[in-house]
Amino acid sequence: MKTKQQYYERQLQNRNLIDRLTGTRPLIYTTKELQAEYRHRTKPDIATVLKPSLRKQLVGGLNLLFPLCLLIYCLSLMLSETDHPIVYPAMLFIVATGWSGLQQTFIPGKYVFTMTLDKHGIRVNNEQIRWQDVHETLMQRKRVSRNLEYIFVVLAKDKRYEYCLNNISMHENEFAAIVEYYKKLGVNDSLPSTSNSVEKNISQIQ
Numbered sequence: 290m291k292t293k294q295q296y297y298e299r300q301l302q303n304r305n306l307i308d309r310l311t312g313t314r315p316l317i318y319t320t321k322e323l324q325a326e327y328r329h330r331t332k333p334d335i336a337t338v339l340k341p342s343l344r345k346q347l348v349g350g351l352n353l354l355f356p357l358c359l360l361i362y363c364l365s366l367m368l369s370e371t372d373h374p375i376v377y378p379a380m381l382f383i384v385a386t387g388w389s390g391l392q393q394t395f396i397p398g399k400y401v402f403t404m405t406l407d408k409h410g411i412r413v414n415n416e417q418i419r420w421q422d423v424h425e426t427l428m429q430r431k432r433v434s435r436n437l438e439y440i441f442v443v444l445a446k447d448k449r450y451e452y453c454l455n456n457i458s459m460h461e462n463e464f465a466a467i468v469e470y471y472k473k474l475g476v477n478d479s480l481p482s483t484s485n486s487v488e489k490n491i492s493q494i495q
Contacts, residue, residue, distance in 0.1 A: 290444055291424040293319050300429070308432075316430040317442075320465035320472075323428055327466035336407035337467055341394075341456040349394030356387040393456075400453045406467060408474035411443065413452060420475030422446045426468050428461050441468075 290296055300315040307313075363380045366373065393400045397414065405412040410419040427442040439461050443450040454464060 290449055292444070293317060293425060293427055296425075296427060296442065296444060296449075313432070318428050318465075320426045320428060320468045323462045323465035324469045325462075327460075327463045328469070333406075333467050333470055336405055337471070339404045339406070339457050339459065339464075341401055342458040345456050345458065346394055349390060353387060353390050353394070356383050356390070359383050360387070399451065400456055402452060404452065404457075406471045408471055408478050410471075410475060413450070416450075418443055418445055418450060420472055423472070426465075426472065428465060 290299065297315055297317050300317065304313070304315075360380065360383045363376050363383065366376050392398060395401060402413050408420075410417060410421075410423070412418070422445045423443060424446065425444045427444070429440040429442055431438045431440055436455075439454045441452045441454055441464070454461065457464070
């Protein structure tokens, strides 16, 4: 998979039943298409490091307090004589909801990561993606339940990488401009200089 169109067609095929019935189509843009607003005013450092926002993690932690209180209440009912059959399915639902919240807020993975962008490529935690191996970088807006997820997609030679940016306090257009800035530096850095090409030609003639 190398292009935006190929990725779009794959996402179109993988739509869930509700999206198919409502005719909802994937919203996918290249980072080059989104960068316009920030292109001329974005001047990053040698490297840009992006981490989950502390404010968003605090909010996520507070949102987990309610399921935790319900879980404690259900456990107390189980240990008392007022046990009720609905307690067991309720506990399963609460645990599933709490686990989903933990994944999206604190557990390293698709939602929680440290991303470093520089002229060499993209590094997420200990995984390095070189610009020379990248075919295209995309942004997808994806509706998941009641939330809108902003997913950064990297189409590389060996595989496809996807990272949700909801925990990062940065507008997707600004992020796209930063990606394009470093991508351009990486591509220019990988090209052989004119002087090196001339020296190579001279050595071949000799």
